Amino acid sequence: MEHQVRDIAVLCLLATAFVIGCDETSSKPSTAGKPGGSSPAKAKQGQVAPSERQNDAKAKSQQTDVQQLVPIDQLIKLLNDPNNTELLSVGDQLGKHPPSALPKLYELRDREDLSWVADVAIRKAIERIEHPEWEDKLPPHLQKRLDWYNRTTVGAYERVGRKDKKWDRVAKEGLGITAKRWSGGRVERLINHERRWTLWKAVDSGCDDPLVLWCYKLSEGLKNAGSDRQHRDWLTRAGRGMMKIEYPPIRRIQVLSQFAIELVRPADRQHVVTDADRSEAAAAYEKIVELLPLALADPELPRDNALQYIRRSLFAGKYLTSRANAFERIRPIVAEAYKGTNFPLILDGAHSIDLGWDARGVGTADTVTDDGWRLLREHALAAKELLLKAQDMDDSDVLVCRLLMTVGMALGRDHLSMIQDQFRRAIRIDPDSEMIYDTYMFTIEPKWYGDPEQYLRFGRLCLLTGNWEAGLPLYLLKAHHTLGTEYYPPRPRAPALRYLASNGVWDSYEAVCDEWLKRYPKDHWVSQRYARAACATGRWKLANRILTQWNESDYYNWSTRDEWDSLTAKAKELGSN
Numbered sequence: 003m004e005h006q007v008r009d010i011a012v013l014c015l016l017a018t019a020f021v022i023g024c025d026e027t028s029s030k031p032s033t034a035g036k037p038g039g040s041s042p043a044k045a046k047q048g049q050v051a052p053s054e055r056q057n058d059a060k061a062k063s064q065q066t067d068v069q070q071l072v073p074i075d076q077l078i079k080l081l082n083d084p085n086n087t088e089l090l091s092v093g094d095q096l097g098k099h100p101p102s103a104l105p106k107l108y109e110l111r112d113r114e115d116l117s118w119v120a121d122v123a124i125r126k127a128i129e130r131i132e133h134p135e136w137e138d139k140l141p142p143h144l145q146k147r148l149d150w151y152n153r154t155t156v157g158a159y160e161r162v163g164r165k166d167k168k169w170d171r172v173a174k175e176g177l178g179i180t181a182k183r184w185s186g187g188r189v190e191r192l193i194n195h196e197r198r199w200t201l202w203k204a205v206d207s208g209c210d211d212p213l214v215l216w217c218y219k220l221s222e223g224l225k226n227a228g229s230d231r232q233h234r235d236w237l238t239r240a241g242r243g244m245m246k247i248e249y250p251p252i253r254r255i256q257v258l259s260q261f262a263i264e265l266v267r268p269a270d271r272q273h274v275v276t277d278a279d280r281s282e283a284a285a286a287y288e289k290i291v292e293l294l295p296l297a298l299a300d301p302e303l304p305r306d307n308a309l310q311y312i313r314r315s316l317f318a319g320k321y322l323t324s325r326a327n328a329f330e331r332i333r334p335i336v337a338e339a340y341k342g343t344n345f346p347l348i349l350d351g352a353h354s355i356d357l358g359w360d361a362r363g364v365g366t367a368d369t370v371t372d373d374g375w376r377l378l379r380e381h382a383l384a385a386k387e388l389l390l391k392a393q394d395m396d397d398s399d400v401l402v403c404r405l406l407m408t409v410g411m412a413l414g415r416d417h418l419s420m421i422q423d424q425f426r427r428a429i430r431i432d433p434d435s436e437m438i439y440d441t442y443m444f445t446i447e448p449k450w451y452g453d454p455e456q457y458l459r460f461g462r463l464c465l466l467t468g469n470w471e472a473g474l475p476l477y478l479l480k481a482h483h484t485l486g487t488e489y490y491p492p493r494p495r496a497p498a499l500r501y502l503a504s505n506g507v508w509d510s511y512e513a514v515c516d517e518w519l520k521r522y523p524k525d526h527w528v529s530q531r532y533a534r535a536a537c538a539t540g541r542w543k544l545a546n547r548i549l550t551q552w553n554e555s556d557y558y559n560w561s562t563r564d565e566w567d568s569l570t571a572k573a574k575e576l577g578s579n
Contacts, residue, residue, distance in 0.1 A: 071098055074106055081120040081466060087459075089513035091475065093123030093468025097130035104131055118426050122433040122467040122474070144185070150302045151181035154250040159213060162248050169207040173214050176201035180217045186436055195526030195552075197221045212243025216257045237264050245289060251297035255290050255311050262286040262318040280322075287322055290315050291331055298339035305345065306401055306437065312336060313352055325360065329353055344399065347392035351405055354385035358412055382412035400435050403428035407441045411450065421445050434472035439464070443477060447484065454489070457481050458510075465514060470521055475514045479531060482507055494561035496531075502538035511535040526552065530559035537569045545569070546577030 072095050080092050096107070110116065111124050129136065140148060155177040159165070163173070179197040201218035209215075219236045241261025244254045265283035266275055294315070298308060312332060319328020333353075337346045358381030362374045370378075386409045393402045403424040410421035421442065428438040446452030446460060461478030469475075486497020486507075501507065515532040519525065529548050536545035549570050557566040 071095060074099065074103060074110075077123075078110060078116070078120055081123050082117045084117055084463075085459075086466060087462060088466075089462060089478075089509055090466060091468040091470070091513075091517065092466050093119075093126060094470075095468070096123050096127030097468070099127065099131065101131055104128065107131070117463075118429055119463045119466050121426070122429055122469055125430070125433045126467070126469050126471075146302070147304060148181065148185040150304065151185040152178065153302075154253055155181045155184075155213065155217075158250050158253065159211065163213065164209070164211040164243075164247070166208070169204040169209040169214075172200055172207070173204040173209055173211065176204055177214065177217060180221070195530075196524060210239065210243070212240040212247060212257060213249055213253060215243070216240040234264060237261055241265075241286060245286065250300075251293040252300065252303060252307065252311060255293055255297055255315060258286045258290050258293075259311065259314040259318045262290070263314075263321060266321045283318075284322055287315075287318055290318070291335075294332065294335050295339065298336065308345075309348065309352060309401065312349060313356065316353065316356065320360070325353075325357065344392040344395035344402070347388050347395070348399075348402060348405065351385040351389035351392065351402075351409075354381045354388060355405065355408055355412065357381045358385070362412075378412055382409050385409050386413070398431050400428045400432050400438060403431070404435075404437050404441050407438075407445065411445050415451055418445075418451055421451075433467075433469060436472065439472075439474065439477060443480070448489070454485055457485065461510070470518070475518065476528070478510050478514050479528070482510060483531070496534060496559055496561050498561075499534075499538040502535045508535060508539045527559065533573070534560060534569070537573060542573050542577030544577070545573040549573055 074096065077092055077095055080086065080088075080090075099107075107124055107128050110120070111128065116124070129141075133141065139145070156174050159174060159177055165173075176197060179200060183197060198218070198221040201214060201221055204214055205218050215236060219233075219240065237260065240257050244257040244261070262283040265279045265286075294312070297303065297311075316325055316328045316332060319325060319331070322328075333346070333349065336349050340346055358378040361377030361381065362370050386406065389402050389406050389409065393399065393406070396402070406424045407421045407428075410417040410424070413420075425438060425442045428435055432438070443457075443460060444450065446456055448454055448457060452460075458478070458481050461481035464474040464477040467474050482501075483497055486501035487493055487495070490498035490501045502511075511532055515528055518528050519532070522528070529551070533545045533548040536542070536548070557563045560566040560569070
């Protein structure tokens with residue numbers, strides 16, 4: 003099998019290189035009939051006109067492309083091998099086949115015996131062949147989602163934000179980047195580095211708009227930067243501003259729910275909750291309940307967003323009174339807004355899940371009481387029943403699949419098959435659904451129901467799909483990141499250097515990062531991790547080339563600022579020649 007895999011790998015790589023070369027040659031526009039170009043009418047007798055020569059060349063190029071493509075059956079065999087360890091983006095090849103391959107791909111899509119990897123690759127190939135124009139622009143459903151995010155961020159700032167010519171340009175630019183990041187899906191990969199520094203320019207210029215403040219703090223990971231007091235001050239400024247400014251209801255709920263939580267949550271920092279804190283949090287919560295019907299009335303509000311902020315509001319209510327009391331107030335509002343749909347059942351199921359985890363607690367397994375385990379299981383079984391009813395009402399709902407996967411986690415190893423079934427169902431509905439891959443990957447972490455090899459194998463299979471648009475190959479980097487931080491003490495923010503230098507890790511980084519950065523050269527998250535892996539393995543020229551591209555360091559990608567300073571200096575010294 004190994005030699006067969008290698009042969010197919012070579013074919014894939016050669017075909018990819020050939021196709022890229024042909025594309026670059028054949029994509030140049032013809033100058034025939036244009037000023038300075040030759041016209042077919044003026045071509046010399048017996049001489050083929052330039053445009054005709056170009057069309058012939060293009061036709062021959064396309065014919066050769068098809069001849070160079072790896073046959074579909076061979077690709078499917080490779081994609082369907084669950085033990086594949088090759089670091090290949092095989093799914094790319096399926097999407098390069100001509101429209102004449104569609105009947106074969108349709109037939110394969112309907113088969114039940116193929117792996118989830120093949121499922122994703124086939125569906126993406128069909129999409130690429132049917133809609134080649136989506137390579138340069140978003141599909142309509144994702145464009146609609148991005149438009150909504152822009153309307154509730156940049157557009158809302160332009161209407162009601164605290165504007166000033168000193169910061170307007172960078173504030174709007176930063177909110178636009180935030181909208182792209184929040185909308186997910188196939189959008190340009192503008193990551194936190196660019197968002198953080200753009201929003202910081204606005205804040206540093208004196209901007210006190212609550213949405214800009216909130217988005218900036220989120221780009222830092224809330225408490226990941228600054229002291230606890232600074233963290234609280236930021237949230238206070240953003241929360242108090244949102245109490246007064248008429249931003250879209252969902253954005254106000256987003257900020258106010260976190261504001262209320264931070265005011266009254268039992269302190270994991272040195273802060274005493276006062277009566278004034280409780281009073282301000284209660285006022286914020288009343289505003290949330292007042293705004294919720296208006297937020298849910300927006301027909302373009304994505305349902306995953308709706309559920310996210312409803313659950314966040316219930317979490318805030320938990321600290322003010324109880325989760326049950328908050329649910330009694332909010333559930334009728336949701337039932338009225340989503341009458342006739344499965345969404346109220348989805349909320350009921352999500353609420354049961356949250357009650358179960360509340361009972362279990364957030365500690366490690368050895369800290370959970372017998373009652374905690376019993377209540378977790380009881381609530382999880384109730385959630386399972388509710389969510390299966392929701393799935394019966396709409397069997398194309400990815401949100402239900404994700405929640406049922408979390409139910410499976412709560413119920414333990416005897417429900418692993420349910421997790422796998424729901425994962426498979428979800429990716430057949432939406433092969434780009436980031437929340438599904440995130441949830442599944444979490445369930446197979448070594449601390450849950452997987453082991454390191456299974457965890458890495460999932461990342462390699464994500465690369466195999468070739469679904470770069472949804473960022474699936476990055477799951478291989480995420481797997482290494484988790485293993486290198488969680489299981490290599492002292493658990494720094496970035497994988498331990500000795501882990502990055504261990505056997506086989508560099509191959510993964512090279513396979514993913516080289517291709518990813520061709521597609522998304524602005525992705526600081528990936529490039530910094532690539533540079534750090536290069537430092538760990540002594541590839542100083544590559545490390546220096548990457549690091550000199552960036553004027554500002556996002557040292558959260560490194561263990562400490564001292565490590566960043568030390569390794570960048572060493573890369574400059576050893577890699578500049």
